[in-house]
Amino acid sequence: MYYIGVDLGGTHMAVGVVDAGGTIIAKAETPTLPQRPYQELVADMVKCMYTAMEKANVKEDEIASVGIGIPGVADRNGVVVFCTNLGWHDIPLREEIQKHINKPVFIDNDANVAGWAEYAAGVSRNTDTSVFLTLGTGVGAGIIINGKLWAGRHNVAAEYGHIIINADNGEKCTCGKTGCTERYCSATAIIRMGREACEKNPDCLLMQRCGGDVNKLNAKHVIDAAKEGDAIATGVFNRYAEYLTIAVNNVISFLDPDMIVLGGGVSHAGEFLLNAVRERLPKYHMFKTLPYAELRQAKLGNDAGFIGAALLGINQ
Numbered sequence: 001m002y003y004i005g006v007d008l009g010g011t012h013m014a015v016g017v018v019d020a021g022g023t024i025i026a027k028a029e030t031p032t033l034p035q036r037p038y039q040e041l042v043a044d045m046v047k048c049m050y051t052a053m054e055k056a057n058v059k060e061d062e063i064a065s066v067g068i069g070i071p072g073v074a075d076r077n078g079v080v081v082f083c084t085n086l087g088w089h090d091i092p093l094r095e096e097i098q099k100h101i102n103k104p105v106f107i108d109n110d111a112n113v114a115g116w117a118e119y120a121a122g123v124s125r126n127t128d129t130s131v132f133l134t135l136g137t138g139v140g141a142g143i144i145i146n147g148k149l150w151a152g153r154h155n156v157a158a159e160y161g162h163i164i165i166n167a168d169n170g171e172k173c174t175c176g177k178t179g180c181t182e183r184y185c186s187a188t189a190i191i192r193m194g195r196e197a198c199e200k201n202p203d204c205l206l207m208q209r210c211g212g213d214v215n216k217l218n219a220k221h222v223i224d225a226a227k228e229g230d231a232i233a234t235g236v237f238n239r240y241a242e243y244l245t246i247a248v249n250n251v252i253s254f255l256d257p258d259m260i261v262l263g264g265g266v267s268h269a270g271e272f273l274l275n276a277v278r279e280r281l282p283k284y285h286m287f288k289t290l291p292y293a294e295l296r297q298a299k300l301g302n303d304a305g306f307i308g309a310a311l312l313g314i315n316q
Contacts, residue, residue: 001064002056004049004103005310007110007302008070010034010085013041015048016306017056017063020314022121024303026055034086039096041086046100065104065313066097069113069305073156078107106312108151110305112158114298115142116149117308118261122300127258131251132298133160135266138174139182139247142308143255149312161186165246184243187219187265193236194222204232223269241276248277249284252292263298270297 002025007014009032016027028051030044045068053060070093072083078094094105108116115132124130124144132142139161143150151157161182162175170179171192183189195214198207205225210217222240225233251260267273274295285292300307 002058002062003064003310003313004052004066005113005306005308005312006045006049006066006068007113007305007309008032008041008045008068008086009110009305010071013045013048014302014306015045015052016303016310017052017058018307018310020311022117022307022311024307025058026052027303027306028052028055032086038086038088038091038093042093042096042100046097049101060101060103063101063103065106066101067106067108067113067309067312068093068097069108069110069309071110073109074107075155078105080107104313106309108149108309108312109140109142109158111140112142112149112151113308113312114140114263114300114304115144115158115261115308116311117300117304118142118263118298119144119147119149120311120314121307122261122304123296123298124259124261129255129257130259130261131255131257131293132261132263133185133247133251134264135186135244135262136264137186137188139186140264144257145255160247160251163250165243165250181243181247185240185247189243190219190222190236190240190266191217193239194219194233197232197236201232205230206233206236219266220268223266223272227272237276241273242280244273245277245280245284248295249281252281253286257293259294259296261296261298263304267297 014029017025028048071085073081080091080093097105118124130144134140141158141160143158162180164179166179171183173180198214209221226237
C-alpha cells in the first residue's frame with residue numbers, strides 16, 4: 001500500500017505519494033493562492049493528488065490514507081479550527097477531501113508532521129523519543145514519545161515557539177504575548193538582531209551584504225558573515241546561539257529525549273550552528289555527569305512536510 005501526503009503552505013502546496021518507509025514515489029505541487037474560497041484550494045489539492053498518483057503509476061485502491069500538514073490547528077474530527085496564513089476558521093477539511101477521494105484523512109500541524117517524518121524516515125529514525133524544532137519565520141515543534149506523535153489532550157501540543165524565555169521586557173510576539181521563544185530563536189529573530197547591529201554599525205559587513213538596505217537583510221547574510229569571522233555578525237550569531245541553547249536545554253530538562261532535531265531555514269547553517277549550541281549546552285545542563293539528548297540537523301528538507309503527512313496514518 002501507498003500513502004498520500006499534502007504539505008499545505010501559504011505560498012504553495014506540495015503533494016507526494018510515498019511507501020510505508022517514507023520513500024518518495026512521486027510528487028506534484030501548485031501555488032496555493034490562499035485568497036480563494038477553501039473549496040478551490042481543496043480542488044487543487046485533490047488534483048495534485050491524482051497528478052502524483054499518475055506519475056507514480058499508483059491506482060486509488062492502492063492508497064491506504066491521505067495526510068495533510070497545515071500551518072494551523074485541526075481538531076480530532078478533521079475540522080481546521082484556525083489557519084491564519086490561509087484565513088481559515090472552522091473549515092471541515094476532512095469532509096471536503098473525502099467528497100473527492102474516499103480514504104481515511106488525517107490532519108495535523110505542519111511542524112508536527114515534519115517531526116514525524118524525521119522520526120519515521122529521517123535522522124531520528126530508531127529513537128524512542130525525539131523533538132523536532134523548526135527554525136523558520138517562527139519556531140514550531142514536533143514531539144515523538146515512545147514512537148507516537150504527541151498531540152496533547154486538545155490537539156494543540158508542541159507550540160514551543162510560544163513558550164516564554166524572556167519575561168522581563170521581552171520582544172512582542174505575533175501571538176500577543178511577550179518574550180516568546182520564536183522571538184529569539186527564529187530566522188526572524190536573527191534578522192531583527194542583525195538590523196539592530198547595522199543601525200549601530202552602519203559601515204559593517206552586514207550592511208554591505210544587504211546593499212545598504214537593512215530591509216533586505218536575511219538570516220543567511222548574518223550566518224555567512226559570522227562564518228567568515230566578521231566581528232559584528234559573530235556578535236549577532238553568538239547572541240542567537242545563546243538563546244537557542246536555552247531553548248534546546250529547556251527541551252532536555254523537560255522531556256529528556258533521545259534526540260533533538262533542528263530543521264527549517266536556519267538549520268541550513270549545519271554544523272556551524274549545531275556546534276555553537278553543543279559548546280554552550282554543558283553550562284545549562286542540570287545533571288552534569290549524565291548524558292543528554294543528541295543534537296542533529298534534519299535531513300529531509302522541504303519534503304519532510306508531505307512525507308510526514310503521508311505517514312500520519314501509520315501513527316494511528
